Amino acid sequence: MTQTGTWAVKVGLAQMLKGGVIMDVVTPEHARIAEEAGACAVMALERVPSDIRKDGGVARMSDPEMIRGIIAAVTIPVMAKARIGHFVEAEVLQALGIDYIDESEVLTPADETHHIDKHAFTVPFVCGCRNLGEALRRIGEGAAMIRTKGEAGTGDIVEAVRHMRAVQDEIRRLQNMPDDEVYTAAKEMQAPLHLVQQVKREGRLPVVNFAAGGVATPADAALMMRLGADGVFVGSGIFKSENPPLVAKAIVEATTHYMDADVIARVSTGLGKAMPGIAVGSLHEKELLATRGW
């Protein structure tokens, strides 16, 4: 008697990705560079976030042919993005054999009220969050992995730090809270009560939590690990840098040795120019991606 698509195998794949780096790739060649550098998975997409930001227009799920090409090019898990609420894009990605779907604010949302019912799928989902309530709403809908959103395509780590600190701070606050105040806390953070109680009991999220949105250097990756991330997503930070294979390897080493400044110093040496970057403070409110999702 065997069972597929269970909560244990959905959450379990994310557990296997921990301590690793998931890299955005737009071609099979990028995917092979990422695998060679030690990426624990790749995110297949048509344009990296910094190009989506620059080009504007509607950003959608990638072309199935491109996704198939990337799946064929590597042996590591392949993730891909669906628009928030676009359950048909998600069904297509599942049919293509994608290993994890990112219901992502980096693409243009398809539904401004409802996220995808992720329990209805065999394939697992990862979703973004800015705080604990948002993380637990997504887990309630069936997300088996969470990532803090940061601000994708900027190369500015400030929002990733803000979101990771917010999640960790709210977990610590719950741990110190009397049991009879948890009901109101759940109401205020608009999160399912049983998940809030579970976080209070265990002192951590019920699923793996990676950092995303703004990681551009090995030190950025180590910083997010030090703040409590289980691993990191790197989008534009690798393939918009001067020397992608070298930067990719350096970020992988820094994520493993995040407590060891000597290693981070060594791998940060001679990497060439990092991605150019945009300070988040210079963006208009309507240019922010992190505020998408509800």
Place this chain on the structure above:
Amino acid sequence: MTTLHSNGRKTVGVLALQGDFREHREMLERMGHEVREVRKPAQLEGLDALIIPGGESTTIARLILSNGFQQPLRDFCDSGRPVWGTCAGAILLARNVDRLDRPGIEMMDISVRRNAFGRQVDSFEAALDVKGIEGEPFHAVFIRAPQIEEVRAPAEAIATLPDGTVVAAREGNLLATSFHPELTGDTRLHELFLTIGRNGHE
């Protein structure tokens, strides 16, 4: 002769380059053992046993090479102390692996096929009889799991699926499983593992 219950507190290393090393650590700590996360070869010193966890085998293999771990891990296997690879760890212990673009530790006489059950949508849970484990079947979680396609003596198969697919093997002090006991609450395989040493490491 080994016994099925561990006697006394041991210091167990978990290779912590990438993967689910925390789950192994927490299970071993619940069993009362001291656990060390190993990120540098020097940290192998003084360990009674070592686990190579689940994770992404290409990633861990790359970090084994870049951090000078290959020979120290081979020496550890030769020392007779128990070494256990779960999933990615099993891939790295095997002498023969398909589609792995870099060498692993290559110490067990088994051939392994990666992602042999398919992609993530084919990941599954199943009940399993494991040789050396008494009582109820072991609840096994398989995630993008490898199959052990060939087991050559002195290695022996110790668990198979109903269709005959080998998913666990042992060779002296070396243990390989395609599945993840560390993701369940069942400590029986961790207990068995700590008894398989040789050369005075029983």
